[in-house]
Amino acid sequence: MKALRHTAYGEHPVVEEIPEPAPGPGEVLVRVAGAALNPLDVKIGAGHVRDHFPIIFPSVVGTDLAGTVARIGPGVTGWNPGDQVIARTDPISGGAVAEYAAVPVPNLAAAPAAVPLHLAAALATAAATAWQAVVEVAELRAGQTVLVHGGAGGVGGFAVQLARQAGARVITTVSPAGAGIATKLGASQVIDYTTADFRAEAGHADVVIDPIGGDTEAASLDVLRPGGLLVSLNTPPDLGRAADRGVRAEFVFHRTDAGRLAKVAAAGLEIVTDRTVPLARAAEAFRHLAGGHAKGKVIVRP
Known part of the structure; x- marks a missing residue:
């Protein structure tokens, strides 16, 4: 699968071909419909917050995604293949800006039906x-x-x-x-x-x-x-x-909470997008966000 990855602190991420992740115990594999970039992603890649979020290279960029459950890992209940979800991965693990992402069940919520699935990623953080x-x-x-x-x-x-x-x-x-x-x-x-x-x-x-x-x-x-x-x-x-x-x-130090995420998904919020780009242009989108002038969310679609 294709994914946007950092290879070192301070280096711009690049789109590469990497193996598809497998869902572990308590995880689901999500086929990503959209990933939303955040300023935190820029800070993590630059190493500005390495004391809080140390990453191991190479590291797939991003925490915020929406998509469809493709497979479930051992011990998972309450979710099934075909379910549409929004999720926020651990910032240290990343993994959102890719074609597939393995996500722990406590980080999932049902996607809002009234919002195009790829845009729902904007809600997660x-x-x-x-x-x-x-x-x-x-x-x-x-x-x-x-x-x-x-x-x-x-x-x-x-x-x-x-x-x-x-x-x-x-x-x-x-x-x-x-x-x-x-x-x-x-x-x-x-x-x-x-x-x-x-x-x-x-x-x-x-x-x-x-x-x-x-x-x-x-x-x-x-x-x-x-x-x-x-x-x-x-x-x-x-x-x-x-x-x-x-x-x-x-x-406010934000941490993922599935209950809060479910309330956000049900709040009927309008999602303002700065731009939506294909995964092949994800590095360009990352540089745009890093420039600090995005109005609304920057979304990447695999």
Whole structure:
């Protein structure tokens, strides 16, 4: 089968012919219909997160996939060949950007019937991370105001939708190219971060969802009401700095959870795609994502 593989840290991955994996105990073999690339894939390949996600080379890129169960391994119950699924593999194992992937059963959920199967791969990390931030950590509710940074991005776009579903008023920061996307997804106020200081435009928010970090995290504290919450998705926030401002801060470290993935699949979220490319052009798609300007998800179709 064909797969996109890293051969060393810092090297661009290439599409190669490799043996098809066999499902082990507690695993199913999925015929991949689509794989979604994430910024984490770029960080893993560059070696930036090797302390948390050390990989053994050669390593097949990607964690997020959707497809059809082709075979089941020993001891597997509840899944059968022909079932359509979404899944997130362990980041250390990777394996998504390929024609077939072996996936542990706890990492699977039924794919949503209303979404084209190849696009459903986009839900596995980005939407599930947004769910964790908006629903589980922030516990957003009707009448609250939330500032979502990067509302046209992978995680940000899903966070905007989930916040609107909760009944919150949504403010978001985007580039000019992302303004229309964020508005369509439900943002009430869109701020162009290339020309405006969001601190002057956003007013006061109950919650900030921050997938960016750095200076954005520090500046975000200025828009929070006393007792408000900063939810950081990139790096652990400065808890002391938040406490000095009279607000709270929490870090979301996303881990696969089949129950959460099933809820995300049932949430009726719109999937915004930057581009969909064939597996033969997966290396090109990876370089595009690494450039940092994708609007929505980058999907690879075997």
